[in-house]
Amino acid sequence: MTALQLQSQTTSKPNEFCITADLLIPGRxxxxxxxxxxxxDTKITHVGPADDVLAHYSELPKTHVKVLMPGMWDCHVHLVGIHKIASDAFVQAHQSPVLSGARxxxxxxxxxxxxxxSVREMAGYGIQLAEAxxxxxxxxxxxYSSNCIISPTGGHADIHTLHRPWFDDACAHGMPMALADGVPECLKVVRSQLRAGAKVIKICGSGGVGSELDNPIDQQFSDEEMKVMVEEAARARRVIGAHCHGKPGIMAALxxxxxxxxxxxxIDEEAADLMVEKGAILVATRTIIEIGLxxxxxxxxxxxxxxxxxxxxAHWEALQIAIKKGVTLATxxxxxxxxxxxSIFTYGVNGQELHWLEKAGLSPLKAIEAATANGPLTLGPQAPKTGQLKEGFDADFIAVDENPLEDLKILADAEHVTHVWKLGTLYKSPRRPISSL
Ligand SMILES: [Zn+2]
Known part of the structure; x- marks a missing residue:
């Protein structure tokens, strides 16, 4: 039986069950x-020591697991089906949306x-995939997708190796990129993302590594352009995530x-202090840098x-500074x-970001918090109530067969993830792995 069949069987009656665990990591x-x-059904109604509550729930179906923790978040993915590393990393994003979707x-x-x-998608086909x-x-x-990445002309999400009319045509046919220059265009492009169903807005605050002609250190959108996009997003209760390598763009974005x-x-000490002061979150994406290296x-x-x-x-030093200064992190x-x-350039190993955060100075418990409880924070007012094992929160959680606080690397290996529940539905168990679906 597939998870989907299981789900349809259980939707007709209240789905109430109990899970006991040797160790429960609540996320925060x-x-x-x-x-x-x-x-x-889809919500957690109680969390606590087993001795206190089991007697009240003796009639419920029970599952015992070794370690229970919230389902993890990857707060920076691109669901675009790119299959190779390139100097102009976006060049494959103009492949057919059907091919991208299939991959x-x-x-x-x-x-x-x-x-x-849960994933926060920072440009890609996530809005359509979420529907499916x-x-x-x-x-x-x-x-939770941004739809497009918004860039100034010639910026990080302009494909410098394409003739401009080809670029515009690909955008018109669904490529998840948008160019805007000047305040009126910036306002309009944010509104266009909202019209498409974006839950967050993604902009280019600096040049990039995987873009042909620009410099990662240079600021891209002007102070004024960034400000109007933040304000326009805020009117619709959305926040902005800014691609930023260089300090000028980081400071302007903050x-x-x-x-x-x-x-x-x-990020240096001054930038880290400003991040803490503003309550900003760092999504460091060390994994893609390690893949690139x-x-x-x-x-x-x-x-x-x-x-x-x-x-x-520079990034490795910046990450250590951010951790030392207490900047909030999300994986x-x-x-x-x-x-x-x-086994390197692939989805499914996303948990390795926790290992990199630990190596840069974060404790294992804080790294798990960055991958769970902090995930929803990156969506501001759009944050769903998930990422923690807490009463009233969505029943999104996983079980693993070893203690990740002793070895975070197990979270980068799907073999160690024995169970996955999303919104109260069991999608993976030792008897029914997802890969057999
Ligand atoms: Zn990205």
Missing amino acids: GKPIHNACIIVK TARDCMLLLNAGFT IDEGSLVGPSI HAGVKTIEHGSY KLGKGILNPRGWEKMQTTAK GCDIPGSIPGS
Whole structure:
């Protein structure tokens, strides 16, 4: 029986059950030993020590697991089905949306299989994929998408190697990128994303590594352009996430009121202090940088490889500074697709971001918080009530077969994820792995 069939069987009567765990990691706060969680339909109705509550719920179906924790969040994905690393990383994004969608269907399955019950998509086909997942046509996480990435002409999300009319034509046919220059166009482009169903707005605050001609250190949108986009998004209760490597773009984005800094490669002490003061969140995406370092040599052109190495070095220092200064972190990998057969450039290993955060100085418990409770914060007022094992929260949680507080690397290996529940429905168990669906 598939998870979807199981779901349709259980929708007719209240779905109430109990899970006991040797260890429960709540997402925020202290772990509980010998814990119990009660779920009714899509919500968590009780969390606590098993001894206190089991007697009241003796009639409920029970499952015992080793370690229970919230379903993880990847706060920076691109569901676009890109299959290779390139100096102009967006160049494949103009492939047919049908091909992208077909490739991405498997990526969605890999995410859920690896324990990721939610993703924030920072440009891609997530809005359409979310519709297919929510109606039951596809298996995957809950997706909160920005729709397009918004860039100034010549900026990080302009495809410099394409003739402009080709670029415009690809955008008109669904490629998830948009260009805007000047205040009126910036207002209009934000409204266009809202019209498409965006839950968050993604802009380019600086140049990039995977874009041919720009410099990661340079600021892109002007202070004024960023400010009006933040204000326009806020009127619709959306926040902005800004792609920012260089410090000028980071500072301008923070002063404009941007909620999340993506990458943050040149954060120094002053920038980290401003992030803390503004309550901004860093989505560092160390994973894609490590992938670039592993696979980029000889594939990227000399300028792209040079940018990759320089940015990677600065980024590692910046991440350590941000952690030391107490900047709020949320995990995000920036993976744009899965190369068949690759164990490096693929969805399903997204949990490795936690390992990188730990290596840069974050405690394992805080790294798990970055991958669970902090995920929804990156959506501001659009945040769903999930990411924590807490009464009244969505029943999105996973079980793992070893204690991740002793070895975070297990969260990067789907084999260790024994169970996945999303909105109270069991999608994966040892008897019924998702990959058999
Ligand atoms: Zn990205």
